[in-house]
Amino acid sequence: MIIRNNVHAILRELPEGVELVAAAKGRTASEVLEAVEAGVRIIGENYVQEAERNHKTIDDRVQWHFIGHLQKNKVKKAVAMFDMIETVDSFKLAEEIDKRCREIGKIMPVLVEVNIGRERQKSGVLPENVEHLIREISLFPNLKVSGLMAIEPAGSNPEDSRQYFAATRKLYDSIRQLNLPNVEMRYLSMGMSETYRIALEEGANMVRIGTRLFGQRSQ
Numbered sequence: 001m002i003i004r005n006n007v008h009a010i011l012r013e014l015p016e017g018v019e020l021v022a023a024a025k026g027r028t029a030s031e032v033l034e035a036v037e038a039g040v041r042i043i044g045e046n047y048v049q050e051a052e053r054n055h056k057t058i059d060d061r062v063q064w065h066f067i068g069h070l071q072k073n074k075v076k077k078a079v080a081m082f083d084m085i086e087t088v089d090s091f092k093l094a095e096e097i098d099k100r101c102r103e104i105g106k107i108m109p110v111l112v113e114v115n116i117g118r119e120r121q122k123s124g125v126l127p128e129n130v131e132h133l134i135r136e137i138s139l140f141p142n143l144k145v146s147g148l149m150a151i152e153p154a155g156s157n158p159e160d161s162r163q164y165f166a167a168t169r170k171l172y173d174s175i176r177q178l179n180l181p182n183v184e185m186r187y188l189s190m191g192m193s194e195t196y197r198i199a200l201e202e203g204a205n206m207v208r209i210g211t212r213l214f215g216q217r218s219q
């Protein structure tokens with residue numbers, strides 16, 4: 001009931017053309033199902049194992065996006081299940097996704113994850129290396145580069161994230177203007193529960209929201 005109301009409130013608030021990704025980490029399959037029944041069309045999963053469990057209950061009535069850190073040994077399972085991988089941040093990972101997709105005849109839409117806060121402990125590509133990586137991985141026939149994803153540095157004040165969103169948007173626009181072959185800069189995935197309003201003001205067209213849909217995580 002609470003989840004349903006939260007989903008309805010967010011969906012009402014998001015402008016036309018903005019995709020909602022329900023970030024499902026740590027939630028039960030029945031919680032995720034409640035969100036789907038309320039109108040969520042994309043589930044974001046951080047862990048392949050949790051995704052497999054939820055996928056069994058919910059299946060392909062929704063789209064599945066991988067939004068966590070993908071290890072090479074999980075790629076084979078991941079490409080079978082996911083409709084988009086939002087967190088490509090290395091040539092090696094892209095190469096493995098391409099290879100595993102080729103085996104099953106799939107073309108995987110991917111976003112390149114940008115480490116926009118230049119945080120040492122975080123995954124993602126540094127902004128100055130994004131164009132080079134995209135040029136390289138755009139040559140893989142079973143990948144389709146479809147945009148950028150960024151996780152802003154955690155901050156106490158949501159306004160602090162604005163500069164990072166603006167910088168990611170600038171990078172996104174500059175790469176889009178290159179019109180690279182086999183690259184479609186279509187999605188800009190940024191903004192979470194505390195920051196999505198600011199991300200929208202800065203040009204996000206995909207937001208990843210967990211807490212505001214499902215409530216506080218217990219762990």
Ligand SMILES: *Cc1c(COP(=O)(O)O)cnc(C)c1O
Pocket residue numbers: 023025046067068151191192193194208209210211212
């Ligand atoms: C958990 C998570 C989110 C959602 O975070 P909330 O603050 O709970 O909305 C978004 N993106 C990624 C990559 C996440 O891991």
